[in-house]
Amino acid sequence: MSKSKSSTKKLLYVVAGLVILIGLGAVVGKSMGWMGGGTAAKDVETTEVKLKTITEIVSASGKLQPEVEITMRPEVSGEIIELPVKEGDYVKEGELLVRIKPDIYQARIDETNAMLLTQKARLEQARASLLEAESVYEQNKKLYEREAISKTEFVQSETNYEAQKANFNAAKYQVQSSEAQLEQAKEELQKTIIRSPRDGTISKLAVEVGERVLGNTQSIGTELLRIAKMDQMEVQVEVNENDIVNVSVGDTSNIEVDAYPERVFKGVVTEIANSAEISGEGTNEQVTNYEVKIRVATPHNLDMVGDGEMVREESSEMTEDEFVPSFKPGMSAAVDVQTETARNVISVPIQAVTVRDFAGETPADTTQSDTTDVDQDLVVPEEDMRKVVFVVEDGKAVRKEVKTGISDNTHIQILSGIEAGEEVVTGSYRMLSQGLSDGDEVNVNNNRFGQMASN
Known part of the structure; x- marks a missing residue:
């Protein structure tokens, strides 16, 4: 009998626990809008649509190198x-x-100089032989004209004269060759x-x-x-093919060097490669990048320019707040290239823009006929994904389709769909991505989300 009472008591405890859990689940579900037909207001965070200047950036990383x-x-x-x-x-x-x-090259000069002197001596010998042959030729020519000698003797003297002339020219060219070799040897010595x-x-x-x-x-x-030229450094980075079309020569950039944390230096794009650098070609991991060179515009490495007096003079003019970095080749750096700027444009936080599927929605000015073909229920409509924001109007979330422009790290430009001054929903992420629908009642609770973010 005691065992029966004990089993009954355990059963009562289990039932009571289940009832409590069901009650708590009902309270939570009602507060979150899961029960009661979804009529409970949903807590959201909002912000006012404002005019803002947005600068689109392309980020990349690379190494510092001298420009020259x-x-x-x-x-x-x-x-x-x-x-x-x-x-x-x-x-x-x-x-x-x-x-x-220089010993070998000095010896080569001495050797070439001796050869030149030898060739000059041979040139003088050739000159003497040429003069002798010329004299004999002139004499035999006169004798031949008076028929005092035979034609054979005259031809021999003429041939000898031409041969000596050729020998003299050859000796002259040898001298010129030796002079050129001597000049080459002297140049090698200078090198x-x-x-x-x-x-x-x-x-x-x-x-x-x-x-x-x-x-x-x-x-x-x-x-x-x-x-x-250490005072003319540049950052060489690789930019992906999807971003390179937005980068132009002359674009300004912010440079962060790992060796100088929490400091930002200015830069200017000077070169953009036309040829691509492809890694993993032919595989699913293929990446196409283009090399971009960004000149560091902030003064740097002044201690590596000129003599010490000039450096001290420049340093003495600097105030205590000025900072001159000392960059070294190979240092790691990250750059944010400012590719485009839109001033005083309608903008919202990036997280406020979400995507919704418009496929299968019935326009408001049409009614669905009950006599439509039953087979249409089996057709799966194609996705029609569009960018939207949710605007709070009279306590309800109103979905509005928008067209977007450029963006920075925090905000995105809105080209059409909403106006400045409207109140758009910015959180929570789960509510924007899945939970919020057009016409839902909302409860703006910015303080609550701010406390959660701070915690």
């Missing part, structure tokens, strides 16, 4: 015997950078001294004293160093 950078390679091979610069030094045009051991072709900073030094380098005569030479 020269790679120095030797024209002659040999051992480096002098290297008076180090990485980071500022050099001026004509300043000594590298000296290559053992490498000087800076322009003002700039040594951005990279790839060799040390004692190393042997290869010249450009037979193949690409050894890289010695690089000279860059």
Whole structure:
């Protein structure tokens, strides 16, 4: 008997719990509009439609590089015997950078000079032989005209004269060839001294004293160093093919460098590539990008320009609030290219614009006939997705179709559909994406959503 009473008591507890859960579910469902025919007002967050200036941006990331950078390679091979610069030094045009051991090239000059002297001596010998042959020829010519010698002797003297003339010309050309070789040897000797072709900073030094380098005569030479204009840096980024059509030369941009967090620098688009860089070609992950170069317009790297006196003079004129960054090649940077600006246009927060399917809706000025073909119920209408916003009018949500323009990170331009001053629904996300319908009663509760966002 006691077991029966215990089972009955447990059953009563279970039933009571179910009743309480059902009651709580009914209260929650009614408050959320799930019960009672959907007549309960839905809590929404709203904002007023205002005029705003919107700037559309294209974001990309890349690396900082000097806008002008020269790679120095030797024209002659040999051992480096002098290297008076180090990485980071500022050099001026004509300043000594590298000296290559000149012994071989000096010896070649001496050898070529000796050859030239030999060829000049041969030229003088050829000149003497030519004069002798010319004299004999002139004498034999007069004798032949008086028939004092035979024709054979005259022809021999004439032939010898022509041969000596050709020999003299050959000797003269040999002298010219030796002179050209001597000039070439002197130029090669001069090329053992490498000087800076322009003002700039040594951005990279790839060799040390004692190393042997290869010249450009037979193949690409050894890289010695690089000279860059460090006060003219640019960001090289890759922009997707969907965004590149919006970018133009001259567009301004904001640049954020990882090395300087919470600082924004100004930039200008200077170059846009015409050829694409394709990765993953032929696969589902194929990506097509275009390289874009953005010049850093904010003054930078002033400590790498000119001599120390000029730097100190410029630095002394700066106020405490001014900041001059020191960029280095290869630093990571992110850019926001400002492609288009619309001033004082109707705009709403991006989340206020949602999409609804207009397919299958019956126009208000027509009535549906009960005698329509039954087979039409089996036809699935095609989707007709349109952009809409919900406007609060007399406590109800009114759906309005809109056309949109450009957008920034927070707002989107409205070309048509609503006017400034109207009250549009901006939240919650779940309510806008699924729960809200045209004509629903709404309860504007901006304070509640603001508290939730702050929490």
